[in-house]
Amino acid sequence: MKARNTAPDIICPISWEGDHLLMLDQRLLPWKERWLKLRTARDVHRAIKEMVIRGAPAIGIAAAFGLVLAARGAVRRPRRFLETLEKAASLLATARPTAVNLFWTLSRMMNLARSLWPGEPQEIFARLEEEAQAIWSEDVAANRRMGHLGAQLIADGSTVLTHCNAGALATGGYGTALGVIRAAVESGKKIQVLADETRPYLQGARLTAWELARVGIPVTVINDSAAGYLIAKGQVSAIVVGADRIAANGDVANKIGTYTLAVLASRHGIPFYVAAPRSTVDLKTPEGQRIPIEQRAPEEVHFCGRQRMTPSGVEALAVAFDVTPAELITAIITEVGVLRPPYGPALEAALRED
Missing domain, CATH: 3.40.50.10470 (Translation initiation factor eif-2b; domain 2)
Structure with a gap:
């Protein structure tokens, strides 16, 4: 399922393309706007750790899609599906120790995965994809409410x-x-x-x-x-x-x-x-x-x-x-x-x- 953030903003740090995650490389701004294609949870871990993406909420959203990528790859190994997700979550958790949104997101995603297991891996992958998109949309909505309250x-x-x-x-x-x-x-x-x-x-x-x-x-x-x-x-x-x-x-x-x-x-x-x-x-x-x-x-x-x-x-x-x-x-x-x-x-x- 391909999805982009639909909020009327001209700036967004990621784009979910259905089979990979596009991430704006913030290390190159403001001189160059380059988007990196990430296909695995390890790619996302590296991007977070190396400051391609930063900021606590953005790190959390990126980690959610990192687990989606792990789930997508694990569909081909159904017997090790949950084990693969657990390993991916553990890896992502090591990326940045201070930003608590990272751990909040990983916990939310893994709690969903565990609640659906044992089940059809393809269906769990789809549910995790929907959950990551929900986390993303909820963050934008929360920011807008914060903005309205803080502006006063x-x-x-x-x-x-x-x-x-x-x-x-x-x-x-x-x-x-x-x-x-x-x-x-x-x-x-x-x-x-x-x-x-x-x-x-x-x-x-x-x-x-x-x-x-x-x-x-x-x-x-x-x-x-x-x-x-x-x-x-x-x-x-x-x-x-x-x-x-x-x-x-x-x-x-x-x-x-x-x-x-x-x-x-x-x-x-x-x-x-x-x-x-x-x-x-x-x-x-x-x-x-x-x-x-x-x-x-x-x-x-x-x-x-x-x-x-x-x-x-x-x-x-x-x-x-x-x-x-x-x-x-x-x-x-x-x-x-x-x-x-x-x-x-x-x-x-x-x-x-x-």
């Missing part, structure tokens, strides 16, 4: 600072933090955006700026270390970021540098908002210090593109995420409402919503 928090004429990329490229096709900004603009508000470069991978400079320019939203890229200066000068109205995992107490893991912005926002009295779907909430992790923080290859710090930036022989540390304590967060924007402190009860209630 952004005043007309605001300058909004965002970090990393939490837009269509990081989701099923609309965006979390950028979805809030897009919805505010779509409602008629005049919004200016400041996008942190977000070193070392430059998701803000490369991806956020590319997305916003594509949809006609004014954006200015700033070096990460300029944020404090601009906030202190009163040139930032609010900060909106996404999340890779939200602990049960409301602590948030997001791209490295997010915590710094939250401290600056608190010091200067401006709101700091987190926009994330409920699939990013992890009630099994009681607090942020329990969230596994991914440490990536030092080459991501040593090099900018193909150009080495550090002297030979020195060491580099590439920490991918940090944790922002709940007390620094003004509100968490979800698809079922804007959550306020205390976040523990608010998050539990949000997950109970239909």
